[in-house]
Amino acid sequence: MQIKGFVPTSFVDWDGKVSSVVFLPGCNFRCVYCYNIDLILYPEKxxxxxxxxxxxxxxxxxxLIDGVVLLGGEPTIHNDLxxxxxxxxxxxxxxxLDTNGYNPDMIQNLLDNNLIDYVAMDIKAPLNEKYSKVTGVSIDLExxxxxxxxxxxSNIDYEFRSTILPSLHSRTDVIEMAKSIKGAKRYFLQQFKKERTLNPKFENARQFTKKEFESIKEECNKYVSTKLRI
Ligand code: SF4
Structure with a gap:
């Protein structure tokens, strides 16, 4: 695998920790709001x-650092991860490890061999046909x-997290997403960043307001401890 980016010091990629960040190229998803365009489509650049x-x-x-964050793109597509x-x-x-969760065999391997200490896994949509719509590829939900x-x-620490925006996720969708991880340690709802996006239609998409986020969070809290990153 080729490493395509390195940030020596980050205060935002591992909550409460100072980390170094390693960027790996490519991804098996094509999320419509993805802003890692060069990393996933043109890593050779x-x-x-x-x-x-x-x-x-x-x-x-x-x-000086508490750990290293491996992210992408999608790190688990690389057999030598x-x-x-x-x-x-x-x-x-x-x-x-930051992952979209689409390679459970790789996650199992990393867990079995004690090679990861924390995982942040994305929940992109409710576990129905919407998952393919948001990720831009045909998804095997299993x-x-x-x-x-x-x-x-698992025995390690982890979080689930979702980037949500009104044009893709209804309030009911987000609550379904929380239900799908019922009993998990923690769930973060994240604000969508207005940047250059894979599907240009989303570059200026409306964001949820703080009030909307708070209200959705309250509902999600019935199923899993939910916090905001907005
Ligand atoms: S946002 Fe989606 S397409 Fe972009 S890197 Fe993450 S999983 Fe891949």
């Missing part, structure tokens, strides 16, 4: 960073359900 460079930085700054996680864990540095079960029954 981006400079490749050798792991040895990242390793040097991590070793030099070990006392466990090797990358293993190389970071070998430095005695915790690893967080894979999403399996990843949800894996995390809820």
């Amino acid at each position: 981006l400079k490749t960073i050798e792991f040895i460079t990242i390793k040097k930085h991590l070793l030099e700054n070990k006392g 466990p090797d990358l996680a293993k190389n970071i864990k070998a430095l005695d540095i915790p690893v967080k 894979k999403i359900k399996r990843s949800i079960d894996l995390l809820i029954n």
Whole structure:
């Protein structure tokens, strides 16, 4: 796998922690509101960073960071993801995985081999035909359900999270999404960023207001402890 981005210090990619962030190319989804366009569609345009460079930085700054976040794109599409996680864990540095949850076999592998310490998994839509509409690809919902079960029954810390916007998610949809992870440790509802999006129609899409977010959160809280990132 080629590493296509590295942020040495981030305060926003692992709640409560200072992290370094590694960006991996490609994705098996085509979410209409995705803003990682070059990373998922044209990774060859981006400079490749050798792991040895990242390793040097991590070793030099070990006392200053709490962990490394692996994100994409979608990291789990890379068969050698466990090797990358293993190389970071070998430095005695915790690893967080950000994933869309569409490769439960890979998540299982990483969990079984103690290669990840925290997982943030996206819930893109209610577990029905809307999942394909939001992700832009034909979805086998069983894979999403399996990843949800894996995390809820795992021994590591995790979160589920959803980026929501009114043109894609009704209030009922979001409540259904919360129901689909009932009993999970935590759920974050996130504001959609108005940026260049994969489907240009969404670049200026309306965002939920703070009041709407608060009201939806209250409903979701009946099923899973829900917080806002807005
Ligand atoms: S937003 Fe969707 S398409 Fe973009 S990187 Fe995440 S899962 Fe892939």
